[in-house]
Amino acid sequence: MVTAALALVMLAGVPGARAERPLLPGVGQADRRVPVDASADPWRSVVRVQTNLAGRCTGALVGPRTVVTAAHCLFNPRTRRFLQASSLHVLFGYDRGEFTRHVTVAGVVTDPAYDPAAPNPLVSADWAVLTLAQPAPESVPPLPVSTAPLPAGTPLMLGGYSQDRAQILMADRDCRMLGERAGLLVHDCDATRGTSGGPLLVRSGGGGWAVAGVGVAAGNTPAVRNFAVAAGRFAALLAKDTAAGQP
Template sequence: MTRWCRCLAIAALTVAAVGSALAQDALHYPGVRETDQRVIVDPGEPPWNAIAKIQTNVGGRCTGVLIAPTIVLTAAHCLYNRLTHALLQPVSLHVLLGYQRGAYRWHRLVTRYKIGEGFDGNRPPPQTADWARIELAEAVPKVITPLAITQRPPVSGMEIALTGYNQDRAQLLMADLHCHIGVVTPRPGGTLLLHDCSATRGTSGGPLLIRESDGWVVIGINIAAGDLANVALAAPRVN
């Protein structure tokens, strides 16, 4: 092999290595654990049919949970436009139920919403005000049973589940059914929860669920994904 050929070979290997590293970076999703236990769940069956995919006219994608026939709970930052530094208008929001692989069973428009007092979209997460109560223009069908907010306080070690539309599997509703609350941090305006559920971007607003005698109930909503831990907010009293 000539010196020129050897140089070309080395250059090709270098480009391939850099390309591989960039590809791995592109595929990195914060919050997805090495021991990823997420499973696909059926958005047409309870309790998963109470989980909503929230889309905006500016391309935002989040998750929400139906807590009453016309009320969806989600994260406030899902409704914030970082380009205009302003909250989106209700007309820009679309709530999809039964969403899977580009199709959905029900679409609801939004008439109004309320966000946590003091929420500031320009501040970095986490914020205890990072919640939104969305009011739908029309009630969902009676075949969907909303999920109640529990009266139990979150405690360290509590077994939970987290469900949502993750960016790495955006067309499917995924759930980590075997995870736990770690650190519980009360702060003015709310309580932050570190947890070890596997979830990434797109699950913001997705519910943390616990089992009670009557079935699954909401104990929090996911608000941030990170490599060391994901962060949730104990469910506010918004009904």
């Protein structure tokens, strides 16, 4: 495992501990989230996305040098602009301040329709594709992307580095698809701040897991209604890059 000064920057952004567990948006009273092994499938393909401003979100490896996440994670509200790629870092296998690999970002693509500075941003366009400066570790397999329809009741999983347990990977492994609304996938996976950009996982044809979307917004508790951008919004870009021989 690797421990670096970068981890200290992350810790500087962690809120102080509270005597009582806060009521978190997007997490129900039962809170089905559990710690998962960041070195086991499919969770080893889930990454922590860190910015030079100590912001942090979650992402998923979908190609040897390609990570998908939420675009709002890359936005600087002070300058009202997206951060430069050089300000972004991807950590593999992050667990309690240690990680197996730190990779910088060489390029970022966001949806032109998404403007987080607008009064009412188009949330269904809140996705970003990161091109890594170096390939991911060979031990980390990219997750496939699924654009298949998700009927209500489809079993799902969603994991990420939540604000209340930011040092470990937490996941809801027993949640369901609820439907669609305003171009977004609606699900009942427990998730809160910090999980933005985390992959909404669905079973693939081969029995593994595929990325059906990326988490972008949390509903109110206790009736969890959380939202993800469908993978169909960025799948064409990934396919285009693959056809062009890009990672």
